[in-house]
Amino acid sequence: MHIDMDAFYASVEQRDDPALRGRPVVVAWRGARSVVCAASYEARKFGVHSAMPAVRAERLCPQAIFVPPDFSRYKAVSRQIRAIFARHTDLIEPLSLDEAYLDVTVTKTGLPSATATAEAIRAAIREETQLTASAGVAPNKFLAKIASDWRKPDGLFVVRPAQVEAFLTPLPVGRLPGVGKVMEARLAELGIATVGDLRALGMIELERRFGRWGHRLHELSRGFDEHPVQPDRPSLQISSEDTLEQDVPLEQLQPHVVRLAGKTWAAYQRESDRVARTIVLKLKTSDFRTLTRSLTPRVLPASASELAELAWGLHLRVDLPAGTRYRLVGVGLAGLVDRDNHVAQSELFDMAVAPS
The missing domain is CATH 3.30.70.270 (Reverse transcriptase/Diguanylate cyclase domain)
Structure with missing residues (x-):
């Protein structure tokens, strides 16, 4: 079973403030760097959705009521x-x-x-x-x-x-997990628009074209997924990633890294009782090779802009050919530990390196 609350943050705001009910509510801070955390269904009618830049949401729905998030x-x-x-x-x-x-x-x-x-x-x-x-x-x-x-x-x-199988057959292939816009376009070049089309192509042909990912696509097209429900446990990483509309060279990824760092930092701010120790840059090439680069700094970033700067710096450690193009980029904060443990470990380290 998958349970999904309806426009959760916005619905909580409307529940708690009757004046907001029936009105287009956008849960977000105002500002050029802010992104929409949630939008009520009244706001969604104007094309506003979560993860959209707040300034774009305001253009789409000038009458929207912006409410700062209360996590x-x-x-x-x-x-x-x-x-x-x-x-x-x-x-x-x-x-x-x-x-x-x-x-x-x-x-x-x-x-x-x-x-x-x-x-x-x-x-x-x-x-x-x-x-x-x-x-x-x-x-x-x-x-x-x-x-x-x-x-x-x-x-x-x-x-x-x-x-x-009957449920899946007419669905757009983009509804399958892991099939982003770039992959959807590559499949469209093969005449594949629906899950039924994908299934008809067959596993052998999919594996020939896409390797292990082709095998996974075939399984999904038939409704196979053996991943079990994993009981609640604290996450070890907070991250944001995007599959790009077009594959781009490495040097063009900086604006995406800055944007994703902002999203990751916003999510990290909700983790008031835990501290992240490591910064991660994730990339996926146009031929589906995934690589990560990470850094555990002595001084942790104190803002989204500092996280973006450190994450972008990791691109200098990517040693693939200059002509390589990338289809996905992600920014993460990893190695989350309890804040109290982190403070205690930092104090022990400082004592160990202090001059006698």
Whole structure:
């Protein structure tokens, strides 16, 4: 099962302030460097969506009401929702504050089906938080995630095992996980527009053209995904990445690194009780080779701009040929540890290097 809250941050704001209900709400700080954290459905009608630059959102919807994010409040509501999940199963894999996978193969409640469990969870969320959630129920994670988006907002969609191939066949191939705009364009050159087209091409041909990724594409086209639900555990890395619309040379990636560093830094600011020790630059070449470069500085970055500067500096350690083009770029903060442990370790280090 995949549960996804509907316009979560914006819905919390509308719930808590009746004056915002029915109006286009954008959760974001104003400013050239700010990005949209969430948009109400009233704002989405104007094309506003999360991760969009705030200045573009303001142009699209001049009447939008901008509300600065209050992550402590959103976390509190998220804990309420997580507690509802936990009444049904311990196998919960949060993806963010507002969405999670649940394995409900066996439940604590004895409800007769996954569909009944999804209905019970959505009803409890509505009653206890006055918010709505959409749910997808399917034999595996990636299908459940597609299904949860099928009847948003406040919807439930079920894909039963016997329906999997029929459900997937007409979908645009871009709905498959890992198929971004560049890959979608490459598949379109082969005449592949839908998942059914992809399946028809066959595994051998896909592997010939795309290697191991071709094998994975074939599995997805048939609805196969063996990744289990991973129970809740603290993340070791916070990152943002984008698949670019066009493959570009290394020197043209700096604006993307700056933008992604801003997104990563905004997410990191919510981790008030943990500290990141390592900066990571991730790249993927046009032929799908992935490489990372990392740095663990003595002094951690104190702002998004410092993170961007350090992350971009890592491109100097990429030793691929000058003509190499890149299809994906990401910026991450890794090695997250409890803040108290980090302070204690820093103090011990300082004592060790201090002159006697």
